Amino acid sequence: MNPIQAQLAHTLRGTDFEELGERYVGKVRDVYAQDDRLIIVTTDRVSAFDHVLGTIPFKGEILNRMAVDAFRATEDIAKNHLIAVPDPNVVVAKKLKAYPVEMIVRQYITGSLWRDYQSGVADAYELAFAPDLKKDQRFEAPIFTPSTKAEIGTHDEPISKAKIVERGLMTADQLERAEETARRLFARGAERAAARGLILVDTKYELGEDEDGELYVIDELHTPDSSRYWIAEEYEARFAAGDAQRMLDKENLRGWLIEQHGFSGHGTPPALDDEIRVTLASRYFDAYARILGAPFEPTVGDVGDRIRDNLAAAGLL
Ligand SMILES: Nc1ncnc2c1ncn2[C@@H]1O[C@H](COP(=O)(O)OP(=O)(O)O)[C@@H](O)[C@H]1O
Ligand SMILES: [Mg+2]
Known part of the structure; x- marks a missing residue:
């Protein structure tokens, strides 16, 4: 049996390490x-439109390995929360005060921005978009489209920089520094992607600060859950023909939900069947190999048990 099939029954849906501290269960x-x-365990859960839909074999390990790699490759740009990696799915991180705004940088109009541009929701950014943009069109320079972080079960909302300050979510100084950092991270991510034949289309950064007001990158970085990647050499021809881009990211799942199940965030989401779980896992394998430049080497087995052993060995349990 191939490792993805074999792992379907062993995915990590959640953890319950009571001795580890107070637990917050996020989407992923x-x-x-x-x-x-913080001890952060990246599980195999997958979410789309802010709903958790099921698990994907090896997804947590793949995402965590990618994030760790990206944190290490951007240490000269900004401090990040990483302290240690006791297991391929786990990081020990510095606990920081997260800004209540997701810092999103985009080089192309696609995905949720394309949907929001068409419906007028994107006016909330106060960016004065040209009226004649085409789906997947490249912006001359990256744009900054912050969103407020929604409470569990609600959707993230586009917001303008003026409103962020007006509503007291961040000071003008914090926002300026955060935007500049997000833009520099994006430039580095785009450069690294280009070296591997990929386009970094857009990405979401979570930033925070410590007691001294020092800025840190937190959460995850340049993973296919937080970033959209396209295959560079196919972009022009596909854009000219009006065809969909080849993606390495979660838009694959969003497409399956919208096109095959008519689900775009409202009502009850469909359950993922094993076929789509396997398809998505192979997309994550592909993304790993392309982004990190080496194949992902899966080890079939119970992820939760391995994490427990590794946490114990690291003296954390
Ligand atoms: N270093 C950190 N300090 C404080 N909060 C963090 C840090 N790293 C990540 N977080 C928060 O932990 C949570 C990670 O879980 P995740 O499943 O991504 O949650 P969500 O459902 O909010 O996306 C997020 O709320 C994120 O903002
Ligand atoms: Mg998250």
């Missing part, structure tokens, strides 16, 4: 809070 991560640090 289980986060355990200790005094000044």
Whole structure:
């Protein structure tokens, strides 16, 4: 049996390490809070339109390995929360005060921005978009489209920089520094992607600060869950023909939900069948190989048990 098939029954849906600290269950991560640090377990859960839909074999490990790689490759741009990696699915991170705004940088109009541009929702950014943009069109320079972080179960909302400050979500200084950092991270991500024949289309950054007001990158970085990647050499021809781009990211799942199940975030989401779970896993394998430049080497087995062993070996349990 191929490893993805074999892993279908062993995916990590959640964890329950009571001794590790107080647990916060996010859509994808289980986060355990200790005094000044967090133990963050990236599970195999997959979400779309802010709903958790099921699990994908090896997804947590793949995402965590990619994020760790990206954190290490951007240390000269900004501090990040990474302290240690006791297991391929787990990081020990510095606990920071997360800004209540997701810092999104985009080089192309696609995905949710394309949907919001067509419906007028994107007016909330106050960016004065040209009226005649085409789907997947490249912007001359990256644009900054922040969103407020929604409470669990609601959707993230586009917001303008003026409103962020007006509503007291961030000070003008914090926002300016955060935007500049997000733009520099994006430039680095785009450069690294280009070296591997990929386009970094857009990405979401979560930033925060410590007690001294020092800025940090938190959460995840340049993974296919937080970033959209396209195949560079196919972009022009596909754009000219009006064809969909070849994606390495979650839009694959969004497409399956919208086109095959008429689900775009409202009502009850469909359950993922094993066929789509396997398809999505192979997309994550593909993304890993392309983005990191080496194949992902899967080890079939119970992820939760392995994490427990590794946390114990690291003295965390
Ligand atoms: N270093 C950090 N300090 C504080 N909060 C963090 C840090 N890293 C990640 N987080 C938060 O932990 C959560 C990670 O879980 P995730 O499943 O991604 O949640 P969500 O459903 O909010 O996307 C997010 O709310 C994220 O903002
Ligand atoms: Mg998240």
